[in-house]
Amino acid sequence: MNQELAIQTIQRKSLHLELVECLQRLIIGGDLAPGSKVPEKELCAQFGVSRTPLREALKVLASDGLIKLEPNRGAWVTLVTVSEVEEVFPVLGALEALSGELACKSISDDEITGVRALHEQMLHAYESRDLDSYFSINQKIHRAILLAARNDTLATSCQALSLRMQRARYLANMTEGRWHYAVQEHEKIMEYLADRNGKMLAETLLAHMDAKRLSVVQWLETQDRTADHT
Amino acid sequence: MNQELAIQTIQRKSLHLELVECLQRLIIGGDLAPGSKVPEKELCAQFGVSRTPLREALKVLASDGLIKLEPNRGAWVTLVTVSEVEEVFPVLGALEALSGELACKSISDDEITGVRALHEQMLHAYESRDLDSYFSINQKIHRAILLAARNDTLATSCQALSLRMQRARYLANMTEGRWHYAVQEHEKIMEYLADRNGKMLAETLLAHMDAKRLSVVQWLETQDRTADHT
DNA sequence: TGACTAAATTATGAATTCAAAATTACGTTG
DNA sequence: CAACGTAATTTTGAATTCATAATTTAGTCA
Known part of the structure; x- marks a missing residue:
């Protein structure tokens, strides 16, 4: 009408x-x-x-x-505490794993092309060691996979938990080694997504989250130790 | 002090x-x-x-x-729609699976005894076809496993999604066949929990949720069809 | 009678007000 | 001068008020 x-x-x-x-x-x-x-x-x-x-x-x-x-x-x-991080990341891992699995079932070729473009951008950001861009593009990739899963409930839950883990910039302990490893993980993520291999994508995303958890926890513990010495 | x-x-x-x-x-x-x-x-x-x-x-x-x-x-x-159910149950499944896995790592012997007691109660409720009791005890069991997982974030997320699926009593299409099958699933859940077999408990809980999803969706579709004919 | 319009009523969204709790400032005393 | 207790101030929680949007009712005309 x-x-x-x-x-x-x-x-x-x-x-x-x-x-x-x-x-x-x-x-x-x-x-x-x-x-x-x-x-x-x-x-x-x-x-x-x-x-x-x-x-x-x-x-x-x-x-x-x-x-x-x-x-x-x-x-x-709220403060980002070690115990909170240890709680949230496993949950986020399970949800991201599910999102990977579902995304592989529903993602379109165009969407894969889009994620690949983001992936390339992220590699550039990594090469020029532009952490801000890297983070931002990284998020967009995870978000794109989440959207491809066609599940608003999942997206909302993930988003909420993800926000809690983003409360502070310094949360990522991006040493050169960790960063390199994270990029490698993303290569695998990209590959499995392109192959629409849900099982492997889920597994990789879960491992990715766990590595991130460890990195964040280590960083927080350094912070705590530093704070103690003041 | x-x-x-x-x-x-x-x-x-x-x-x-x-x-x-x-x-x-x-x-x-x-x-x-x-x-x-x-x-x-x-x-x-x-x-x-x-x-x-x-x-x-x-x-x-x-x-x-x-x-x-x-x-x-x-x-x-909000209405409980088929598409919402199809969205929420997979997420709930992933979270319950995680809760099973974590619970097996942390649950105490006493807690297992407690869950077993609830399980027995639930069997009684089933035998006397007391649906209200059955539902209520069923929930307590899932809640007990969730608590044993020692993850408040997980518990809160699960609880929130679970509430959304409980908006209406009639949500469960408890035919005799489905009910019998659900009880069998719970037998397995009890067994794997007692064995602290996280992998299998997770798998069983996931399947349990999926069966429930199907049951609820079928029920909703019957309801819709009935509503159409008025 | 039925469709449309306009006035009256009601419900909503958001600002303001008000009482109670917490914090701060101040004065007193040991 | 430090510790305590009291008064003043600020902040918070919740009720009330007020402007606006939506709904209902009443009235008009075809």
């Missing part, structure tokens, strides 16, 4: 949802540092909103584990 | 969290039927709270997928 009129259904999303996304960005970008207090008043002023929608957003973020609400004491950005 | 004084730290949880739990119960209990509108005003009156904390709870439930917020039109209990 209104096919040509409905060029775009301007779905003005609710204020609290926009705030959820803004705050997520602030948290994973490190503008709101792990362990720090969420400055409610300041954020209201900054975004030009009242406390009501901001507080709604905080409840949602708390249920996602990005912040912690202390009764009568306010909201705090 | 205050070891004997701190008999219980009365952690008065915030109002919105209590409401989240109440609403979850109302939804999975069917008091708020799938597809129906969430009666904001009524619930406020019923719980004796203002709209602010109730609406905070609604945002959280929406992010969990139990309700859907339509801008300017209010909150609606």
Whole structure:
């Protein structure tokens, strides 16, 4: 009926949802540092909103584990602890493995071409040791596989856990050795995806996550040790 | 210092969290039927709270997928659709499989005894064809395995997805044949858990979830067909 | 009667207000 | 001057208020 009129259904999303996304960005970008207090008043002023929608957003973020609400004491950005990392990565591994398996069943040739393009870009980023680009493209690859799995529930769950692991830039202990190894893992991921070999892709993604877990844990332990000596 | 004084730290949880739990119960209990509108005003009156904390709870439930917020039109209990079931069960399967694997690594002898007791109870419920008890004990078993996995993140994720699949009582198509088969599956689950055979337990739980998925989908399709004929 | 329009009503989204709790500032005393 | 206790201030949690959007009702005209 209104096919040509409905060029775009301007779905003005609710204020609290926009705030959820803004705050997520602030948290994973490190503008709101792990362990720090969420400055409610300041954020209201900054975004030009009242406390009501901001507080709604905080409840949602708390249920996602990005912040912690202390009764009568306010909201705090959660810390990335070793025990949390040891918890989250296995779950993320299982979910990514599933996403690989499902993706192999549904991914189109065009999508594989797209992932390959990203993969090449990532190799360039690696060669020029551009960590920021590397991270960003890396994420896009994982996201592309996730989308190819055609399972929104899976995507949402993965996304939520992934965010929790991205709370701080420094989370990756990208030594030259680890980085090289990660790139090799991605070569395999690319290969198995192109072959639509679900079993092997799942296995590789699981191993990839476990290696990442180890790398992050080691990094955190170095950090802790450093902190102790102050 | 205050070891004997701190008999219980009365952690008065915030109002919105209590409401989240109440609403979850109302939804999975069917008091708020799938597809129906969430009666904001009524619930406020019923719980004796203002709209602010109730609406905070609604945002959280929406992010969990139990309700859907339509801008300017209010909150609606989400429907359990075939496509959602087809999405959620594979994810739940992967998570339960992981929980089985982890549980086998950490579960204590006492816990196994506890699960066995529940298992026996469940068999009794099956023999007397007490579906309500059966369901309830069944859940406790899965929950016990989940707890034995010692991974709160995993438990929370599982719990959230599990709730979404419990929105309606009628979700299980418990024909005599299916029921019998489910009990057999549980026998295997019990056996592998007692043997601490993580690999096989994971495999069995995955298959268990898949069988459940099929059963639920079949039931939903019957329902749809019935609805069409009205 | 049935379709359309306009007014009245209601529900929603978000700002504001208010009471209670926590924190800070301040003054007192040993 | 340090430790404690009290008052002032700020922050938080939740109720209330208010503007706007959606729905319902009433009324008009074909």
